[in-house]
Amino acid sequence: MRIELGPVTRIEGHLNVKTTISGHRVEDAQCIGEMFRGFEVILRGRDPLDAQQITQRICGVCPYAHAIASSYAQENAYGLTPPPNGRILQNLVQGANHLYDYLLHFYQLSALDFVDVTAILRYQGNDDDLVGLRDWVKAELASGKAFPATPFLPRLDGRYLADTDINIGALKHYLEALRIQQKANQASAIFGGKFPHSTAIFPGGCSQRPALDLITAYQSLIQEVRGFIQQKYLPDLLAVAKAFPDYWHIGQSQGGFMSFGVLPTGPEPGSPRLFAPGVLMDGQVTAVDFAKITEDVRYARYDSPSGLKVREGELSPAPEKDGAYSWVKAPRYGGAMVEVGPAARVLVDYRQGANREVVRLVDHFTGLAGVGPKELNSVLGRHLSRAICASVIADFLLAESERLDPGAPAALELEIPATGEGFGATEASRGALLHYLRLKNHVIEKYECVVPTTWNCSPRDDQGHPGAMESALIGTQVADPAVQIESVRIVHSFDPCLACAVH
Numbered sequence: 001m002r003i004e005l006g007p008v009t010r011i012e013g014h015l016n017v018k019t020t021i022s023g024h025r026v027e028d029a030q031c032i033g034e035m036f037r038g039f040e041v042i043l044r045g046r047d048p049l050d051a052q053q054i055t056q057r058i059c060g061v062c063p064y065a066h067a068i069a070s071s072y073a074q075e076n077a078y079g080l081t082p083p084p085n086g087r088i089l090q091n092l093v094q095g096a097n098h099l100y101d102y103l104l105h106f107y108q109l110s111a112l113d114f115v116d117v118t119a120i121l122r123y124q125g126n127d128d129d130l131v132g133l134r135d136w137v138k139a140e141l142a143s144g145k146a147f148p149a150t151p152f153l154p155r156l157d158g159r160y161l162a163d164t165d166i167n168i169g170a171l172k173h174y175l176e177a178l179r180i181q182q183k184a185n186q187a188s189a190i191f192g193g194k195f196p197h198s199t200a201i202f203p204g205g206c207s208q209r210p211a212l213d214l215i216t217a218y219q220s221l222i223q224e225v226r227g228f229i230q231q232k233y234l235p236d237l238l239a240v241a242k243a244f245p246d247y248w249h250i251g252q253s254q255g256g257f258m259s260f261g262v263l264p265t266g267p268e269p270g271s272p273r274l275f276a277p278g279v280l281m282d283g284q285v286t287a288v289d290f291a292k293i294t295e296d297v298r299y300a301r302y303d304s305p306s307g308l309k310v311r312e313g314e315l316s317p318a319p320e321k322d323g324a325y326s327w328v329k330a331p332r333y334g335g336a337m338v339e340v341g342p343a344a345r346v347l348v349d350y351r352q353g354a355n356r357e358v359v360r361l362v363d364h365f366t367g368l369a370g371v372g373p374k375e376l377n378s379v380l381g382r383h384l385s386r387a388i389c390a391s392v393i394a395d396f397l398l399a400e401s402e403r404l405d406p407g408a409p410a411a412l413e414l415e416i417p418a419t420g421e422g423f424g425a426t427e428a429s430r431g432a433l434l435h436y437l438r439l440k441n442h443v444i445e446k447y448e449c450v451v452p453t454t455w456n457c458s459p460r461d462d463q464g465h466p467g468a469m470e471s472a473l474i475g476t477q478v479a480d481p482a483v484q485i486e487s488v489r490i491v492h493s494f495d496p497c498l499a500c501a502v503h
Helices: 039-043 048-058 063-078 084-113 117-122 128-143 164-192 212-243 342-352 356-369 379-401 452-456 468-473 485-494
Strands: 002-004 015-022 025-033 256-259 262-264 273-275 278-281 284-286 293-296 330-333 420-428 431-440 443-450
Touching: 015 485, 025 468, 039 048, 039 443, 048 063, 048 431, 048 443, 063 084, 063 420, 063 431, 084 164, 084 212, 084 262, 084 379, 084 485, 117 128, 117 164, 128 164, 164 212, 212 356, 212 379, 256 342, 256 431, 262 379, 273 342, 273 379, 278 342, 284 342, 342 356, 342 379, 342 431, 356 379, 379 485, 431 452, 452 468, 468 485
Parallel strands: none
Antiparallel strands: 002 015, 015 025, 256 278, 262 273, 278 284, 293 330, 420 431, 431 443
16 A cells, blocks of 8 residues: 655655555655755856855755855865864854754654644643734634644544643743744854854854953853753653654664764864764774765656766756656765764764764663663654754854954965865764865866755665665555654654755
8 A cells, every 4th residue: 555645744845755554664765856946057157166165055044054054165165274263153044043953853843753743722820822823823724724724734533642730831832943943044044144044154253353342142042042941951852762762673774774964073174073973884993984975866856877976976867767766866885874963963973982972861861761772763762862962062152152262363264276176974963964176267167065964865776776765664554544744753763854954
């Protein structure tokens, strides 16, 4: 029996998931990107300084990661090392964006897979936000519309949190999280110029100088965000984990893990990063080698050759291609499928013991749940990994802001060469992000982006092996084949961004 779960809601972009069900087991799955954009084509022949602006339009949720990756690629191509202030300011902008995205994902995109929205109808208190939500839900019911209305659709028949007080508390935090996300975005905009789409991130640093009043304003906002993470986000996540312990063992991808690392602690190329880079396969971590990254297109709607390396990449759309089912390519590392994202970021760092706070938090929270680090490869593991990233990054940003020197420069003067090439690698909140650019006659000859959801939502590769999300869905036991709330929870745990994946 073939079941379509799409269009999948509470994600970014247009995703369909087709599952083949036998009894109550998912025997096969296809992740389908349903649009084409072609940013690499748009960039050809343009001034390279357009790149960090144009590529931010790939995604309005994580634009700063694209600005950073593009700036890193240009710095690599131009032979630039930003001044300390420039590196710190880039970190402050990107890190605050990570905090916003983690909270957005948990509360607005995923929590409603577990929280019973109808609990608000039993609320008897006088909190203005909750009273307003209760009255709105009542009005929707009275109107005869399908319940609940947007943004709580789809409401799938399935097991939700049973405790009324926990549900109502989570709904209160759902509303509060919207205001806290705004504060994280305001923090990004202090040094980034605006949100979304920073105007201040630049190859060689940041165009906004770190004045004392800006530093204190930034710190105040991050302190508020950090407080919410510690006092609301982590407890809510633990409540979900306690109520749904089987999800430590549901949604495991069947490959390795890769992280490019994020938030460099020094301005020099190769400086250690807050989360260390690496590729984790068969229990061993090795250094990332960009030359091992290729993209297959046998099942993707492109007629370019398969297996091209990043610097050779081509973008030739073929909407009627026989056998193809997605506009997403199939990136592979040394021919192997890898998962990217928060679980990969935390597991790669944990296996190296690179950040003692990451190790402590992983051991603490998995210990509370009675599981081990390997269970981070799961629905709950991805959610916990985001919370760990949020906690570690919030502390880092407060310490990092103290290292700014208000009297020192924040950017370099640029002299763009006629020729050159560069790679820029970072971690968007959703995972490993790579930009590549090559110059000829002072303009962009080639630009390639390999983005997180391209890895996670890839179709099968040329050998017929599924991507990370497809492999996580295959084998899942579902209570109701027509509804598949288990499959929806798996998909949401990856936080797909199809606008990025089809770049």
